Amino acid sequence: MKLKDISRLIENFDMRYIIRGLIDGSLSSLGVVIGASGGDVSIIIAAGIGGGVANGISNILGALTAERAILEGMRSSQEKALLKEEGSLKTTLFYKKALNKTAVSGIGDGVSTTFGSVIPVIPFLFLRKDLAVITAIIITLAILFGLGVFIGKISKENLAISGLKMVLGGLIVALISFTIEHMFK
Numbered sequence: 001m002k003l004k005d006i007s008r009l010i011e012n013f014d015m016r017y018i019i020r021g022l023i024d025g026s027l028s029s030l031g032v033v034i035g036a037s038g039g040d041v042s043i044i045i046a047a048g049i050g051g052g053v054a055n056g057i058s059n060i061l062g063a064l065t066a067e068r069a070i071l072e073g074m075r076s077s078q079e080k081a082l083l084k085e086e087g088s089l090k091t092t093l094f095y096k097k098a099l100n101k102t103a104v105s106g107i108g109d110g111v112s113t114t115f116g117s118v119i120p121v122i123p124f125l126f127l128r129k130d131l132a133v134i135t136a137i138i139i140t141l142a143i144l145f146g147l148g149v150f151i152g153k154i155s156k157e158n159l160a161i162s163g164l165k166m167v168l169g170g171l172i173v174a175l176i177s178f179t180i181e182h183m184f185k
Helices: 002-012 015-035 042-079 093-121 129-155 159-183
Strands: none
Touching: 015 042, 015 093, 015 129, 015 159, 042 093, 042 129, 093 129, 129 159
């Protein structure tokens, strides 16, 4: 890959999809891991990774189709406003860049979701189940805090409060997941 190609990828990279994907993947996988924690470790690992991969693919498809639909709607409206023939703006550099950005962002969303979903599963590969559940929660909350701080930095908010808001979301997911898991014991 040439430097020019890498530069073009970075230019089309939308960080919000990466952040959203990491949050989505880690929280949904944490819920799966806690929900399955009454079962065998191999089931927990398979459910966590399988759910994460499915969630990642879902996010790629969802982001690509939703963004593409919005882009096509805008293009069609612009063609009508400019009294252009249907599809004539598809050859413009602006349209091609927007399409490329949509693809890069959608794939980034799905890949980061899959990556985020593996994080809560990792402790189950090395630790006893009871310790792995606690470690998965702690690691996920630490990642969420870091993402919250990053979001706070971008939005110029109080970093600690921004991080703690994300941790609160993770704690809510953990509590709901434990409640559901205990309902089915």
